[in-house]
Amino acid sequence: MSHTSIRIHKLHPTQITIGFTAVNERVKHLSHMTRDELHTHIRDHHVPVVSWPEWRYYIVDHHHLCRALRDIEVEEAELVIVDDLSDIIWPSEFWSLMESKKFVHPFWPNGEKRDLIDIPQDIMNLKNDPYRSLTTFLRERGIYSKDQTPYIEFQWADTFRWAIAPDLIESDHLKAIEQAMLLIKKYPDRYKSLPGYIVTK
Secondary structure, rough: OOEEEHHHEEEEEOOEEOOOHHHHHHHHHHHHHHHHHHHHHHHHEEEEEEEEOEEEEEEEEOOHHHHHHOOOOEEEEEEEEEOOOOOOOOOOOOHHHHHOOOOOOOOOOOOOOOHHHHHHHHHHHHHEHHHHHHHHHHHOOEEEOOOOOOOOHHHHHOOOOOOOEEEEEHHHHHHHHHHHHHHHOOOHHHHHHOEEOOOOO
16 A cells, blocks of 8 residues: 555545534644644654545545644645546546445435435535534444445444434533443443444443
């Protein structure tokens, strides 16, 4: 896999949503770093992308990081090409391959699947899904970990949509995390079956 740097505004999302609350927390974390610490953080967190002709790159992970970097006016990120589809000419073939490889997740904030055309072309135009913030916080607390399952965070997010109010996640994410932990303890079999599950604390 090849590594290079690129201006973040040239990167294209492969999903419709991110969690704004999680992004804001990431912004706070990055903002407290020294210049050298931030440089090291960016260097150590390569953005995985799929390449297409004319130097187009599609993000397949780290959408939250890219948005947070843009929010603090960092213009470049380090990327790693995980799949090179630059020999594909027709858009229909490209997107068909992206779907078959599970490199794309065109779902609305309510979990409804949408057309590929609804995916924004710029990281700044992604929509807010509070449940993606919640699952980010749970992963950071060691409740589950990323494995090879594509878009694992969305699978976890969908399990909380029926039980935790989105407004609570936005206004008091620590309280929302407590509610999520209660659900995990109440329905252990449901959550143990999810990819990446580690342990109930």
